[in-house]
Amino acid sequence: xxxxxxxxxxxxxxxxxxxxxxxxxxxxxxxxxxxxxxxxxxxxxxxxxxxxxxxxxxxxxxxxxxxxxxxxxxxxxxxxxxxxxxxxxxxxxxxxxxxxxxxxxxxxxxxxxxxxxxxxxxxxxxxxxxxxxxxxxxxxxxxxxxxxxxxxxxxxxxxxxxxxxxxxxxxxxxxxxxxxxxxxxxxxxxxxxxxxxxxxxxxxxxxxxxxxxxxxxxxxxxxxxxxxxxxxxxxxxxxxxxxxxxxxxxxxxxxxxxxxxxxxxxxxxxxxxxxxxxxxxxxxxxxxxxxxxxxxxxxxxxxxxxxxxxxxxxxxxxxxxxxxxxxxxxxxxxxxxxxxxxxxxxxxxxxxxxxxxxxxxxxxxxxxxxxxxxxxxxxxxxxxxxxxxxxxxxxxxxxxxxxxxxxxxxxxxxxxxxxxxxxxxxxxxxxxxxxxxxxxxxxxxxxxxxxxxxxxxxxxxxxxxxxxxxxxxxxxxxxxxxxxxxxxxxxxxxxxxxxxxxxxxxxxxxxxxxxxxxxxxxxxxxxxxxxxxxxxxxxxxxxxxxxxxxxxxxxxxxxxxxxxxxxxxxxxxxxxxxxxxxx
Amino acid sequence: xxxxxxxxxxxxxxxxxxxxxxxxxxxxxxxxxxxxxxxxxxxxxxxxxxxxxxxxxxxxxxxxxxxxxxxxxxxxxxxxxxxxxxxxxxxxxxxxxxxxxxxxxxxxxxxxxxxxxxxxxxxxxxxxxxxxxxxxxxxxxxxxxxxxxxxx
Numbered sequence: 001x002x003x004x005x006x007x008x009x010x011x012x013x014x015x016x017x018x019x020x021x022x023x024x025x026x027x028x029x030x031x032x033x034x035x036x037x038x039x040x041x042x043x044x045x046x047x048x049x050x051x052x053x054x055x056x057x058x059x060x061x062x063x064x065x066x067x068x069x070x071x072x073x074x075x076x077x078x079x080x081x082x083x084x085x086x087x088x089x090x091x092x093x094x095x096x097x098x099x100x101x102x103x104x105x106x107x108x109x110x111x112x113x114x115x116x117x118x119x120x121x122x123x124x125x126x127x128x129x130x131x132x133x134x135x136x137x138x139x140x141x142x143x144x145x146x147x148x149x150x151x152x153x154x155x156x157x158x159x160x161x162x163x164x165x166x167x168x169x170x171x172x173x174x175x176x177x178x179x180x181x182x183x184x185x186x187x188x189x190x191x192x193x194x195x196x197x198x199x200x201x202x203x204x205x206x207x208x209x210x211x212x213x214x215x216x217x218x219x220x221x222x223x224x225x226x227x228x229x230x231x232x233x234x235x236x237x238x239x240x241x242x243x244x245x246x247x248x249x250x251x252x253x254x255x256x257x258x259x260x261x262x263x264x265x266x267x268x269x270x271x272x273x274x275x276x277x278x279x280x281x282x283x284x285x286x287x288x289x290x291x292x293x294x295x296x297x298x299x300x301x302x303x304x305x306x307x308x309x310x311x312x313x314x315x316x317x318x319x320x321x322x323x324x325x326x327x328x329x330x331x332x333x334x335x336x337x338x339x340x341x342x343x344x345x346x347x348x349x350x351x352x353x354x355x356x357x358x359x360x361x362x363x364x365x366x367x368x369x370x371x372x373x374x375x376x377x378x379x380x381x382x383x384x385x386x387x388x389x390x391x392x393x394x395x396x397x398x399x400x401x402x403x404x405x406x407x408x409x410x411x412x413x414x415x416x417x418x419x420x421x422x423x424x425x426x427x428x429x430x431x432x433x434x435x436x437x438x439x440x441x442x443x444x445x446x447x448x449x450x451x452x453x454x455x456x457x458x459x460x461x462x463x464x465x466x467x468x469x470x471x472x473x474x475x476x477x478x479x480x481x482x483x484x485x486x487x488x489x490x491x492x493x494x495x496x497x498x499x500x501x502x503x504x505x506x507x508x509x510x511x512x513x514x515x516x517x518x519x520x521x522x523x524x525x526x527x528x529x530x531x532x533x534x535x536x537x538x539x540x541x542x543x544x545x546x547x548x549x550x551x552x553x554x555x556x557x558x559x560x561x562x563x564x565x566x567x568x569x570x571x572x573x574x575x576x577x578x579x580x581x582x583x
Numbered sequence: 584x585x586x587x588x589x590x591x592x593x594x595x596x597x598x599x600x601x602x603x604x605x606x607x608x609x610x611x612x613x614x615x616x617x618x619x620x621x622x623x624x625x626x627x628x629x630x631x632x633x634x635x636x637x638x639x640x641x642x643x644x645x646x647x648x649x650x651x652x653x654x655x656x657x658x659x660x661x662x663x664x665x666x667x668x669x670x671x672x673x674x675x676x677x678x679x680x681x682x683x684x685x686x687x688x689x690x691x692x693x694x695x696x697x698x699x700x701x702x703x704x705x706x707x708x709x710x711x712x713x714x715x716x717x718x719x720x721x722x723x724x725x726x727x728x729x730x731x732x733x734x735x
Contacts, residue, residue, distance in 0.1 A: 062608070085633075092640065092643070093636050093637065093639075093640040094640075096633050096636060096637050096640070097633060098630075098633055098634050098637050099630045099633075099634070169630075174637050176637050176638070176639075176640030176641040176643075176644060177640060177641075177644050177646075178644070178646075180644065180645070180646065230645060231645055234644075234645035234646060234649070235645075238646070238649065480663065481663055481664070482663030482664070482666075483663065554660070554662075554663070555660065557663075558661055558666070563666065563668065564663035564664075564666045566663065566664065
C-alpha cells in the first residue's frame with residue numbers, strides 16, 4: 001500500500017503528509033522490525049474480521065435452513081382457506097373440509113397450446129375448448145382451469161406430462177347430510193367463504209380475519225358445536241315433507257326449541273336446498289320461512305292476549321266475556337270461527353279459539369298495555385340470532401283500538417315465526433324470555449340472559465290452558481298418549497294482493513311437551529294447505545297442522561329423552577291444582 | 584519443541600471438533616427432514632380422516648338409514664306404550680337353595696325337595712331319579728311349587 005502511495009505522490013506536500021502519517025503510526029523513532037510487526041498485526045486483524053463475518057453468516061444459514069425445509073412441504077397445496085368442522089349436539093358431522101385437487105396452468109411455461117387444449121378437453125369433457133384456449137394464450141403467470149376435479153382425472157392429466165400444467169390441493173366444504181340442515185347451516189362460495197346461515201356467522205367471528213392474514217390454510221382444530229340434534233332434525237323434516245305432500249301445501253316449516261335454554265334443536269323450512277349445490281338456494285320459494293319471512297300467526301297469538309290479561313290481574317281464569325254477538329267496530333264485524341253464541345270463560349275462549357272473546361279480553365287490558373306487553377315479549381322488534389337472515393316484524397304505524405282487536409287474535413301484526421316461538425316459550429317456561437340460539441347453551445348461561453316477562457303463576461295457568469286445548473279443544477288431534485302435550489292452533493287468512501283471501505290460509509300449531517313440566521316447544525306451520533276428503537273440506541289448523549304436530553311429537557319425544565307417562569290425570573288436577581296450592 | 588507438540592495437539596483437536604460439528608449438523612438436517620416428512624404425513628392422514636368422516640356422515644345420514652330400514656327391516660315406529668321404567672320392573676326372583684355353590688346346577692338339584700317334580704313325564708320312582716339330572720340340566724332350575732303342576 002505504501003509502495004503505491006510512494007509512486008503516486010511525487011510532490012513535496014504529499015511527501016510531507018506521508019511523513020506525518022508515519023509519525024502517527026509508528027512514532028518518530030521507527031525501525032524496520034517494528035514496522036513489520038505492525039503490518040503483521042494489521043493482516044491478522046483483517047483476516048479475523050473476514051472469518052468473523054463468515055462464521056456469523058454460517059450460523060445465520062444454519063438457523064434459517066430449518067425453516068425453509070418446513071416451507072418446502074407446504075408449497076404445492078393448501079391455498080383455499082380451511083374452515084372448522086361443524087358438528088351437531090351429539091358430535092355428528094354437519095359440515096367438514098375435504099381436500100380436492102384443482103387444475104391450474106402457467107401459460108408462460110406452456111410450449112404447445114394446441115396440444116394442451118386437445119389433451120385437456122379429452123380428459124375433462126365439460127371444459128369449453130375455446131375458453132380454455134383463451135385462458136392458456138393469456139400472458140398471465142397463473143390461471144385456474146378447473147376447480148375440484150376427481151382423483152382419476154388428476155391421474156390421467158398427470159400422466160400426459162404437459163409442461164406448465166399443475167395441481168393444487170384445495171379445501172372443499174362438504175355437507176354429508178345434504179338438505180337435512182340446509183337453512184340452518186347455510187353454505188359457502190367457491191373460495192370457501194361463508195355466504196349464508198351459520199357458515200356466514202363463522203366468518204363474522206374471527207375466521208374472516210384469519211383468512212385475511214393467510215393463517216387459515218391448515219386444518220383448524222376446534223370444531224363448532226351447534227344446538228341442533230340431527231336425529232330430531234331428520235324426524236321433523238321427514239314428517240314435514242310428508243305433510244307438505246299430503247296437504248299439497250306451498251311450504252311447510254317446523255321448529256323445536258328447548259324452552260329452558262333457548263337452544264334451537266331442530267329447524268326445517270321445506271322446500272329447502274342441498275348446500276352442496278348452493279345454486280338451488282337462489283330460488284325464492286326456498287327461503288327460510290322461519291327467519292326470513294314474516295307472517296300473521298293467527299290464533300296462536302291468543303296465547304299472548306290471554307297471558308297478558310291473566311298477568312295484568314284484571315282477569316282471572318273465572319272471568320267471562322260476552323261472545324253472543326259478533327264484535328262490531330266501525331264498519332268491521334269480528335266473527336268466531338267456532339261460534340258458540342254465549343258468554344265464554346277464559347278457558348273456553350282459549351279452547352274454542354274465540355276471536356270475540358280474545359278481542360274483548362285485550363280491550364279490557366287496554367291498547368297501550370297491549371302494545372307494551374307485546375314489546376316486552378319481543379314481538380315488535382327485529383329478532384337477531386346467529387343467522388344473518390332476519391326480518392323486521394310489520395307493526396301497524398298507528399296502533400288504535402281496531403289494531404288491538406285484530407292483533408288480539410293474530411291478525412294485523414306480522415312476525416317471524418321464530419320470534420313468536422320465542423315469546424310462547426317464555427309463556428311456558430315460567431315467564432322467562434330467553435333469546436333463541438343455534439349454539440349450545442347451558443341452563444346457567446340461559447338464566448343469565450333471560451328476562452322475567454310474566455309471573456310464574458301466569459305461566460302455570462297458560463300451560464293449563466294449552467293442555468286443556470288438547471284435551472278438549474281445537475288441538476285434540478295432537479294428543480299422543482303418554483307425552484302430555486299442550487298446544488295452541490292458529491289459522492290466518494293469507495293476504496293476497498292486499499286483501500285477506502277467503503280460501504288461502506296459513507295454519508300453524510305450537511305444542512309444548514310435556515305441558516306440566518315444559519321442556520320443548522314445537523312449531524309446525526303449513527302455507528296454503530288444501531282441503532282433503534278426510535279433513536271434510538276444512539283447511540283450519542286443527543285438521544292439518546295439528547295432526548302433523550302430533551306425529552312429530554310421537555317421533556321426536558323418544559329422541560329428546562322424554563319419558564312417556566301414561567295414566568296422568570287431566571289438566572285440572574295435574575296443573576291447575578298446583579296453581580291453587582301456591583296461592 | 585513443546586510449541587510444535589502443542590501445535591499438533593491443537594490441530595488434532597480442530598479436526599476432531601470439525602468432524603463432530605459436521606456430524607451434529609448432518610444429524611440435525613436428517614432430523615429436520617424427518618420432522619417435515621412426518622408433518623406432511625400427519626396432514627395427509629388428517630385429510631384422509633376428514634374424508635372418511637365425511638363419507639361416514641353420508642352413510643350414517645338418518646334419511647339413508649330410514650330408507651334402508653324401510654326396505655329391508657320389518658320394524659315399526661316405537662309407541663309410547665312400549666316404554667317402561669326401571670321402577671316398574673318386578674323384583675328379581677330369589678335364587679333356589681343351593682344356587683350359590685361352586686356348581687350351581689348340581690347344587691340346585693341336590694337341594695331339591697323332591698327330585699321328580701319337573702315338567703317331565705312322570706315315570707316310576709327309580710327311573711325318574713336317574714332321568715332327573717338330565718331334565719333339570721336342560722331347563723332353568725324349577726321352583727318346586729310351580730313346576731310340578733302342569734305335567735301331572
